[in-house]
Amino acid sequence: MLRSLLPTLQYDPKASSPAMTSAGKRAVDLASPSAAEPIKRHRTHLSPVEKDLQYEEEGADQLQAAAAGASSAREDDDSTGLRLLGLLLQCAECVAMDNLDDAGQLLPEIAELSSPFGSSAQRVGAYFADALSARIISSYLGIYSPFSPLCKTLHQKLLNALQIFNSVTPLIKFSHFTANQAIQQALDGADHVHIIDLDIMQGLQWPGLFHILASKSRKVKSFRITGFGSSAELLNSTGQRLAEFATALNIPFEFQQIEGKIGNIKDLNQLNVKAGETIVVHWMHHCLYDVSGSDLGASRILTLLRPKLITIVEQDLSHGGSFLGRFVEALHYYSALFDALGDGLEAESVERHTVEQQLFGCEIRNIVAVGGPKRTGEVKVERWEDELVRGGFRPVSLAGNPAAQANLLLGMFPWQGYTLVEEGGCLKLGWKDLPLLTASAWQPCE
Structure with a gap:
C-alpha cells in the first residue's frame, strides 16, 4: 500500500534512498530458532492423545512458518514501496527543476520496481512512471496541450x-x-x-x-x-x-x-x-x-x-500550484484509489486492469504529463x-x-x-x- 508509506517518508533530495521513521515498532523474526527444537517421535509410536498433541504442535509450526513468510513478504513489499516512492519523488523534483537528463536516468530503475500487474504500490508506480516519461518528453519539446478524447x-x-x-x-x-x-x-x-x-x-x-x-x-x-x-x-x-x-x-x-x-x-x-x-x-x-x-x-x-x-x-x-506539489497530491490521491479498487478486485482481475489503464492511467498522465x-x-x-x-x-x-x-x-x-x-x-x-x-x-x- 504505497499511500500508507507516504506520511512516514522523510524525503531528502541529496540522499540516494528515502528514510522511514518508525514509532516504537520493532521487527520480530518469527522463524528465529531462539530455543532448541524438541525432538518429535514418529506418530506410529504415539497414543491417540499424543497423536492429537503432535498434530497440534506441527500445525502451530506450520502457522508460525506461514506467519514468518507473510511477515517477510510484507517487509519486502514495504522496502520496495519505499524505494519506488523515493525514486518517483526524486524524478518529479528533477522535472520541477527542469533537470530533465537526471530525471530520465531515474526512469529505468522506477520501471524495474513497478508493474501494472503487481501490488497496488507497483501499479501506481507504473502509471506515474509512464506519466513522468511523457512529461520529460513534452518538456524537451515544449508541448503542454491538454488531452482530448477525440478518437x-x-x-x-x-x-x-x-x-x-x-x-x-x-x-x-x-x-x-x-x-x-x-x-x-x-x-x-x-x-x-x-x-x-x-x-x-x-x-x-x-x-x-x-x-x-x-x-x-x-x-x-x-x-x-x-x-x-x-x-x-x-x-x-x-x-x-x-x-x-x-x-x-x-x-x-x-x-x-x-x-x-x-x-x-x-x-x-x-x-x-x-x-x-x-x-x-x-x-x-x-x-x-x-x-x-x-x-x-x-x-x-x-x-x-x-x-x-x-x-x-x-x-x-x-x-494549481507548483508541479512538485501537484505531483505529491496526485500520488496520495491515486494511491488511495488504487487501494480502494484493490480492496474489491483481485490483482489479476481484467476489470481492475481495464479501469486502471484506461481511466486512472489517463488521468495521471493528464495531470503529470500535461500539468492538468x-x-x-x-x-x-x-x-x-x-x-x-x-x-x-x-x-x-x-x-x-x-x-x-x-x-x-x-x-x-x-x-x-x-x-x-x-x-x-x-x-x-x-x-x-x-x-x-x-x-x-x-x-x-x-
Missing part, C-alpha cells in the same frame, strides 16, 4: 472503463445519486424542465432521474436535456438511448446535442433556452480531459444563464465555489435527503473503507481518511 476508439475504451468502474465502486453512483436528489428537489412543481449537462458522456445519470420524476403524481409536461460532448456521433447515440428510456416511462423528452464546450459558447441562444423552463446545470469535473474550455467563458455563461440549480461533482485534487486539463496558459479558476459566489450564487445544503441516499448507496457495497462526510453543506466521499469526490449544489441569490 472514437479511445473514447469508447474510456466509456467501457467508466462502466466497469461504475459497477465495482460507489464513486460514480455517488455523483449521480447525490446530484439527482438535489435536482429532483429543485424541480418540485416544475412543468417544463431543461437539464444542461456539461459533459454528458453516455448519459448514465439521467435514467435514474427519469424514474424519480415518473413516480411523482404531478408529471412534467416537457423534459429537455442539452448534452455537451466531443463527438457528434457519440452524442447522437446517447440521445437515442435516453429517448428510449423516457418513452418507456411516458416522459415527453427532447435531446439537444452540442459538440463543444460550455466555455466556448458565445451566445446564450446557442443553448436554445425557452421561456418558462426550469433550468438545471450539471457539471462533473474530472482529470481525463478539458471539459469546460475557457473557465472564464464558462463562468460568464453560468452567470448570464442563472439556472435554478447548479450541481457540481469534483475530484478532491488540485490542479487546463495548463494552456489561460487564466484558470482555482476554486469554483469562490467563482460561483462572485457570480451571484449561494450553496445549497446536501445534508438532508441527498446525504441519506448516499449513505444507503454505500450500504450496497461490501467493503468498509469508504467514508461519507458532510462539510459545509457539501458531501465528501472518501477512502479511509482521504476525500475522493465532493458534491455540491448552488442556486442564484435572491
